[in-house]
Amino acid sequence: MSDRPTAETASxxxxxxxxGGNIGDRAANLAxxxxxxxxAVRIDRTSAVYETAPMYVTDQPAFLNxxxxxxxxxxxxxxxxxxxxxEAALGRERGGLRFGPRPIDIDILLYGGVxxxxxxxxxxHPRIAERAxxxxxxxxxxxxxxxxxxxxxxxxxxxEVPDRDTVLRVAEALDSL
Numbered sequence: 534m535s536d537r538p539t540a541e542t543a544s545x546x547x548x549x550x551x552x553g554g555n556i557g558d559r560a561a562n563l564a565x566x567x568x569x570x571x572x573a574v575r576i577d578r579t580s581a582v583y584e585t586a587p588m589y590v591t592d593q594p595a596f597l598n599x600x601x602x603x604x605x606x607x608x609x610x611x612x613x614x615x616x617x618x619x620e621a622a623l624g625r626e627r628g629g630l631r632f633g634p635r636p637i638d639i640d641i642l643l644y645g646g647v648x649x650x651x652x653x654x655x656x657x658h659p660r661i662a663e664r665a666x667x668x669x670x671x672x673x674x675x676x677x678x679x680x681x682x683x684x685x686x687x688x689x690x691x692x693e694v695p696d697r698d699t700v701l702r703v704a705e706a707l708d709s710l
Contacts, residue, residue: 543608546645548574549675550616551658551667553598554637555587560710562623562637563597567707569619570639573612576603580670582704588666593634598700599707600642600670609644613654616641642671648681657681662690665697 550570554562563582570576580600587593605612616639621627624636642658649656657680661667668691676688683690691697704710 543606545604545606546647547602547643548605548612548641548645549600549602549643549671549678550574551598551600551640551642551671552637553585553596553666554635555594555596556634557624557636559597560707563599564707565623566619566637566639567601569622570601570603570616573607573615574601574603574605576601578602578674579707580673581702582707582710583666583669584701584703585666586699588664596666597703598666598670600667600674602674609641609647609649609654609656610651612641612644640667642667643675643678643681646681663694665691665694665700668694669697669700669702 552563552566560582567576567579578601583598585596585598587596607615620637620639625638640658641654641656642661644656647656661680662683668687672687672691676686678687679685680687680690
């Protein structure tokens with residue numbers, strides 16, 4: 534594992550986050566999550582918005598997905614706690630069906646070049662390479678960023694995901710929905 538910040542705050546780090554939701558006003562939930570993230574992440578890039586069929590648990594509504602990148606001084610576990618607070622504030626209930634319906638989900642995909650495995654957080658996110666609904670928006674804002682464990686760019690990983698053609702770009706920006 535590489536150096537792992539453990540304090541509440543750390544040196545500024547570039548983070549890449551995935552956001553998605555499939556219940557309630559999906560676009561409004563994404564917008565509110567991004568606004569709230571701004572309290573601890575200086576967001577500098579946002580992807581287009583994509584609509585995707587649910588994965589794993591398929592009997593649920595379609596998701597809107599996007600990705601953002603920015604800089605934070607929160608250490609990884611503090612950032613995780615912060616995004617969980619946002620999810621709860623926007624109506625996400627803990628203990629529900631894993632991969633089930635939710636108003637918002639925020640995943641930490643990449644945190645600088647950090648790799649870590651904690652019982653509550655793995656960085657990079659362990660399922661990036663299998664999820665077209667993550668790779669498509671992430672490629673919009675970080676195509677040339679290398680996955681720190683797979684040592685391949687996000688763009689390269691996207692070419693190998695078989696269901697990438699099922700991810701529908703629905704808006705170039707969230708405010709155009």
